[in-house]
Amino acid sequence: MRRLFQFHGGVHLKEHKKDAMVQPVQIAHLPKQLVLPLQQHIGAPAEAIVAAGDKVLKGQLIARPGSNISAPVHASSSGTVIAIAEHPVSHPSHLDAPCIIIDTDGEDRWHTDRQPVDNYHELPPEKIREHIRDAGIVGMGGAGFPAHIKLNPADHVVDTLILNGAECEPYITCDEMLLRERALEVIVGLRIMRYALQAKRCIIGVENNKAAAFRALQEQVRNTGADFIEVIQVPTVYPTGGEKQLIRVLTGKEVPASGLPLNIGVVCHNVGTAYAVYRAIELGEPLVSRYVTVAGSVAHARNLEVLIGTPVIDLIEECGGNHNTLSRVILGGPMMGTALHNITAPVTKTTNCILVNSTVGDVPLPSRDNHAMPCIRCGDCAISCPIDLLPQQLYWYARAKDFDKVQDYHLFDCIECGCCDYVCPSQIPLVHYFRYAKTEIWTQQREKTQADIARERHEFREQRLERDKREKQERHKKKRAALKPAGSAANKEEETKKAAIQAAMDRARAKRESQQIEPKNTRDLTPEQQQKIDEADARRAKSNSSTVNARINGAMDKQDAQQDLFQDNNP
Numbered sequence: 001m002r003r004l005f006q007f008h009g010g011v012h013l014k015e016h017k018k019d020a021m022v023q024p025v026q027i028a029h030l031p032k033q034l035v036l037p038l039q040q041h042i043g044a045p046a047e048a049i050v051a052a053g054d055k056v057l058k059g060q061l062i063a064r065p066g067s068n069i070s071a072p073v074h075a076s077s078s079g080t081v082i083a084i085a086e087h088p089v090s091h092p093s094h095l096d097a098p099c100i101i102i103d104t105d106g107e108d109r110w111h112t113d114r115q116p117v118d119n120y121h122e123l124p125p126e127k128i129r130e131h132i133r134d135a136g137i138v139g140m141g142g143a144g145f146p147a148h149i150k151l152n153p154a155d156h157v158v159d160t161l162i163l164n165g166a167e168c169e170p171y172i173t174c175d176e177m178l179l180r181e182r183a184l185e186v187i188v189g190l191r192i193m194r195y196a197l198q199a200k201r202c203i204i205g206v207e208n209n210k211a212a213a214f215r216a217l218q219e220q221v222r223n224t225g226a227d228f229i230e231v232i233q234v235p236t237v238y239p240t241g242g243e244k245q246l247i248r249v250l251t252g253k254e255v256p257a258s259g260l261p262l263n264i265g266v267v268c269h270n271v272g273t274a275y276a277v278y279r280a281i282e283l284g285e286p287l288v289s290r291y292v293t294v295a296g297s298v299a300h301a302r303n304l305e306v307l308i309g310t311p312v313i314d315l316i317e318e319c320g321g322n323h324n325t326l327s328r329v330i331l332g333g334p335m336m337g338t339a340l341h342n343i344t345a346p347v348t349k350t351t352n353c354i355l356v357n358s359t360v361g362d363v364p365l366p367s368r369d370n371h372a373m374p375c376i377r378c379g380d381c382a383i384s385c386p387i388d389l390l391p392q393q394l395y396w397y398a399r400a401k402d403f404d405k406v407q408d409y410h411l412f413d414c415i416e417c418g419c420c421d422y423v424c425p426s427q428i429p430l431v432h433y434f435r436y437a438k439t440e441i442w443t444q445q446r447e448k449t450q451a452d453i454a455r456e457r458h459e460f461r462e463q464r465l466e467r468d469k470r471e472k473q474e475r476h477k478k479k480r481a482a483l484k485p486a487g488s489a490a491n492k493e494e495e496t497k498k499a500a501i502q503a504a505m506d507r508a509r510a511k512r513e514s515q516q517i518e519p520k521n522t523r524d525l526t527p528e529q530q531q532k533i534d535e536a537d538a539r540r541a542k543s544n545s546s547t548v549n550a551r552i553n554g555a556m557d558k559q560d561a562q563q564d565l566f567q568d569n570n571p
């Protein structure tokens with residue numbers, strides 16, 4: 001007998017669950033149009049790989065993951081893509097989002113690429129995670145975190161894999177119906193997930209108000225001989241289905257405030273995720289449908305197996321709801337769900353419940369602002385908080401827009417369970433204030449990040465311009481040097497060399513001139529030779545002398561003639 005633990009706070013709520021469990025799960029009608037948001041998960045949006053006019057088949061990849069933390073999107077049925085455009089979706093911001101819109105052809109024809117894995121335990125765990133990633137599986141309890149990432153233990157040893165079948169919010173019964181009708185498939189999916197994580201043991205936690213589901217699981221665990229799986233009933237207290245609360249109840253361990261269950265050797269997945277893993281590995285089917293509870297003011301509350309992308313209004317009408325009398329529709333439960341602003345928004349991978357006109361009974365619903373009264377400091381909100389926070393302090397500081405203080409009071413540990421809202425005698429919509437404060441802080445952080453990025457870009461640009469300027473100057477310098485301008489270092493060197501050569505040549509010439517060099521053929525002459533030379537010299541001397549005398553006589557004659565001529569002309 002496993003010992004169970006308690007978490008702080010929590011509340012007991014009226015269940016409102018029976019109506020939707022009268023009938024077995026039925027397959028919802030094929031809608032005329034499917035609207036598939038590119039963002040149905042935590043992380044980057046998927047990127048469309050089809051265009052308007054493309055024919056698609058059921059299960060065909062139509063959008064690939066936008067980053068490592070993302071998930072692909074597949075066509076939920078066969079038909080024609082008519083647009084990739086903004087469309088109303090379920091989001092607290094009430095903003096539209098990009099969606100792939102498909103007109104179905106009524107044939108619901110599967111594509112031919114379905115590839116089941118025959119013996120998954122013969123593949124390495126990372127291959128199993130790849131198959132799960134390619135099937136587009138995300139956390140189906142509402143969080144929408146890509147399942148293949150949560151199934152990667154990284155450097156951790158996983159002691160316990162917990163399957164969350166608590167489903168503690170009022171009205172929602174899709175997980176319970178899944179466990180009743182598909183217990184074997186869920187167990188197979190759990191085994192595959194255990195293999196991917198290499199976890200030592202598994203626990204399936206089911207609230208003790210789900211006797212049929214508990215029995216079905218126990219029977220399948222026995223039949224399959226999976227002695228490493230325990231099926232445990234946990235007390236029906238809201239919010240036992242919260243991940244941290246269920247881990248606390250089943251193991252006694254506390255997940256660190258800013259940590260992950262993996263930090264304490266635990267991983268927790270929803271039962272719907274296990275079923276999707278079974279279909280991906282054993283049948284080769286991507287995630288194209290899920291179980292959805294339609295409850296509240298409809299003639300036939302029930303659970304349906306719904307194609308992802310089916311408009312909410314189609315399902316409400318299928319269950320006998322009248323769109324003319326709708327005043328409020330919530331996706332999810334009354335405690336943590338999101339009010340829809342447009343009922344043409346589609347069912348996504350994380351939609352577990354459509355709650356129609358749910359102003360019933362004792363369940364607090366979003367938007368009670370009109371009835372809010374001043375806080376009387378009773379402290380009931382703090383007593384009920386499963387995280388052991390001080391909601392009234394958070395409220396005061398959120399109202400005062402003191403966003404540093406709300407963080408000091410651990411605003412981001414708040415799981416928005418709504419317990420404080422539920423017990424507040426002043427009917428203060430506390431969770432609204434907490435969501436508002438979170439959104440403001442995220443906006444401020446985003447703006448700061450954008451400003452930081454802009455500043456970094458500006459600084460980088462300045463540095464780049466400065467570097468370009470330096471490089472340009474350097475290039476110019478080199479060019480000038482290449483042109484060898486006067487006075488440059490290279491020229492000076494060359495001129496020095498030339499001067500040295502000239503000086504050497506001058507020295508050599510002076511040396512030659514200073515030396516008495518006699519003609520080599522005038523030495524050791526015979527007397528006859530000497531005589532001939534003397535005779536030649538004498539002739540030359542004589543010749544030179546007569547030439548000079550002739551010149552002198554000529555000049556004198558010329559002078560006399562000029563004198564006579566002058567006297568004749570001047571008697």
Ligand code: SF4
Binds near residue numbers: 423
């Ligand atoms: S429960 Fe409501 S009234 Fe009481 S302390 Fe909290 S916020 Fe104030």
Ligand code: SF4
Binds near residue numbers: 384418420430
């Ligand atoms: S909504 Fe937040 S503050 Fe309120 S009870 Fe839940 S966890 Fe605590």
